[in-house]
Amino acid sequence: MNEEGIEIVRKIIHIGSALVFFPILIIGGRELFLVFVFFIFVAFLIVLNLREIGIKIAIVENVREMVERKNVKIVGIGVLWFLIGILIASSLLKDVKEIAAILCALILGDGTASVIGKYGKFKIRIKNSEKSVEGALAFFIFSSVSLIFIGERALIFSLFLTLIEFLPLKFDDNFLIPVAGTIFFLIF
Amino acid sequence: MLLEFSKFLNSEIITLLLVLLLSLIISRKREDLIKIAIVLILTSLIVLALKYILKIERPCVFKEASIECPKSYSYPSWHAAVFFSLAMLTLRMPIFAFYLFFSLLVGLSRIYLEVHTFEDVIGGYAIGAFCYLFIENKKSE
Numbered sequence: 001m002n003e004e005g006i007e008i009v010r011k012i013i014h015i016g017s018a019l020v021f022f023p024i025l026i027i028g029g030r031e032l033f034l035v036f037v038f039f040i041f042v043a044f045l046i047v048l049n050l051r052e053i054g055i056k057i058a059i060v061e062n063v064r065e066m067v068e069r070k071n072v073k074i075v076g077i078g079v080l081w082f083l084i085g086i087l088i089a090s091s092l093l094k095d096v097k098e099i100a101a102i103l104c105a106l107i108l109g110d111g112t113a114s115v116i117g118k119y120g121k122f123k124i125r126i127k128n129s130e131k132s133v134e135g136a137l138a139f140f141i142f143s144s145v146s147l148i149f150i151g152e153r154a155l156i157f158s159l160f161l162t163l164i165e166f167l168p169l170k171f172d173d174n175f176l177i178p179v180a181g182t183i184f185f186l187i188f
Numbered sequence: 189m190l191l192e193f194s195k196f197l198n199s200e201i202i203t204l205l206l207v208l209l210l211s212l213i214i215s216r217k218r219e220d221l222i223k224i225a226i227v228l229i230l231t232s233l234i235v236l237a238l239k240y241i242l243k244i245e246r247p248c249v250f251k252e253a254s255i256e257c258p259k260s261y262s263y264p265s266w267h268a269a270v271f272f273s274l275a276m277l278t279l280r281m282p283i284f285a286f287y288l289f290f291s292l293l294v295g296l297s298r299i300y301l302e303v304h305t306f307e308d309v310i311g312g313y314a315i316g317a318f319c320y321l322f323i324e325n326k327k328s329e
Contacts (some may be wrong), residue, residue, distance in 0.1 A: 011275040031306070038310055042288070045276075073328040080321060087314040091307040092242075092263070095255075175318070186242075 015111035041083040085178030101146035102181035110142035129168035194297035231273045231319040253302040265304045268295040268312030276320035
């Protein structure tokens with residue numbers, strides 16, 4: 001599969017993960033969600049370890065070929081950052097609605113921002129990173145879906161995370177967004 | 189038996205000796221030991237900083253526990269963070285399963301002693317994994 005195909009599959013999985021995470025959080029509650037995410041995290045680490053020591057599982061290898069970017073230094077690093085970010089957010093925040101708002105930004109906001117941003121015409125260059133205005137706008141709009149969970153606070157929340165996402169920070173977005181969201185809710 | 193194990197691990201000296209022993213087992217070269225030291229120091233610093241920023245009280249403050257309640261704050265668990273970062277350091281080794289199991293057991297012992305909540309332990313694991321990935325990422329840059 002070519003690079004563009006890989007990126008499309010990655011984004012479909014990224015946005016599609018909402019179908020798994022949201023129902024578990026909203027129906028099962030925070031504790032069950034935390035157990036579920038931690039279980040996935042440990043299972044993912046075990047699969048990574050088995051792969052490293054030479055035990056390759058066919059189905060995992062097929063999926064990896066479909067979604068892993070070429071020349072990646074650490075296999076599965078995007079998923080690890082994603083899960084660590086969610087674990088920090090859901091272990092610190094007590095309110096299910098706040099965790100759901102963070103998932104909106106992380107899954108819907110970030111997922112659509114990178115798809116739309118790729119075809120954006122208005123680019124802004126900050127240091128070595130180039131971001132599109134359309135991508136940032138998409139991030140803001142789709143993060144604002146959190147309005148259904150946290151009310152009008154969602155606008156300031158989305159604006160804050162859009163700024164964070166726009167900055168050329170050296171952390172992975174999958175980690176940065178849930179951690180920045182957690183800090184937002186701990187302060188406001 | 190879990191109570192004895194939990195009390196045994198609650199001792200700071202025992203914990204430090206165990207961390208040292210587990211670090212030495214996985215160090216083949218001097219460079220490995222330096223990397224392990226950096227990850228463990230970073231983990232400890234972040235845990236300490238978070239404890240004093242967040243100021244979350246331990247569960248044993250509110251109810252009687254089987255041991256004396258530690259004076260420091262609760263979130264995140266230092267024991268869970270340190271042992272999980274050690275487990276992460278063995279991610280590319282066959283011994284990973286043992287280190288992972290041991291770190292999960294340590295986390296369970298902290299909840300059993302009521303010095304930490306489930307959230308503190310999960311938070312500790314996440315911080316431990318973060319520190320390993322952060323250093324690994326820096327190294328590969």
